[in-house]
Amino acid sequence: MRILVTGGCGFIGSALVLHLVHDLGHEVATLDALTYAANPVSLSSLEGDPRHRLVQADICDAPAVHALFADFQPQAVMHLAAESHVDRSITDPGAFVRTNVIGTQVMLDGARTHYEGLGSADKAAFRFLHVSTDEVYGSLPPEAFFTEASRYDPRSPYSA
Numbered sequence: 001m002r003i004l005v006t007g008g009c010g011f012i013g014s015a016l017v018l019h020l021v022h023d024l025g026h027e028v029a030t031l032d033a034l035t036y037a038a039n040p041v042s043l044s045s046l047e048g049d050p051r052h053r054l055v056q057a058d059i060c061d062a063p064a065v066h067a068l069f070a071d072f073q074p075q076a077v078m079h080l081a082a083e084s085h086v087d088r089s090i091t092d093p094g095a096f097v098r099t100n101v102i103g104t105q106v107m108l109d110g111a112r113t114h115y116e117g118l119g120s121a122d123k124a125a126f127r128f129l130h131v132s133t134d135e136v137y138g139s140l141p142p143e144a145f146f147t148e149a150s151r152y153d154p155r156s157p158y159s160a
């Protein structure tokens with residue numbers, strides 16, 4: 001498959017990209033703005049691998065996002081790019097609204113435009129996976145666990 005991974009130079013995203021390419025043999029385009037949280041060295045084993053390309057761009061940059069969809073023609077999107085550090089969300093919530101809300105909307109809009117141009121079989125197979133966080137459910141009491149029926153109870157701008 002051709003899979004577009006956002007945030008693929010981050011902590012989780014880089015492990016995901018390596019798994020998708022090295023272990024599963026998929027073709028991956030990594031879209032990452034290379035913020036302070038990125039560690040592109042994590043993907044150094046993919047240098048020169050024709051199954052991987054790294055595109056440095058901001059997910060809020062709609063023309064760049066739409067151009068990548070048009071060029072790469074992904075069959076699936078795994079969206080992990082985010083501002084992800086809780087303490088930073090308390091001191092600078094605007095950056096979180098920008099990337100996590102506006103950037104996600106730009107990604108969804110790019111996916112929808114791309115999706116509308118697909119044939120019916122490709123439409124049926126297309127997936128957009130948005131990685132979220134258990135923090136949306138708030139604080140967990142000892143010995144308890146969240147379920148899919150748990151109520152949202154965010155405690156920070158990040159989780160909200």
Ligand SMILES: NC(=O)c1ccc[n+]([C@@H]2O[C@H](COP(=O)([O-])OP(=O)(O)OC[C@H]3O[C@@H](n4cnc5c(N)ncnc54)[C@H](O)[C@@H]3O)[C@@H](O)[C@H]2O)c1
Nearest residue numbers: 007009010011012032033034035037038058059081082133
């Ligand atoms: N790390 C955890 O423990 C954890 C737990 C639950 C959920 N999550 C979620 O999983 C996802 C990945 O987490 P992580 O720990 O790998 O995050 P991370 O902070 O390590 O990496 C985020 C990546 O996104 C990129 N990025 C940030 N803003 C961007 C933008 N505007 N445009 C393009 N790229 C941008 C950064 O450069 C970085 O490479 C996030 O959505 C996070 O909320 C993480």
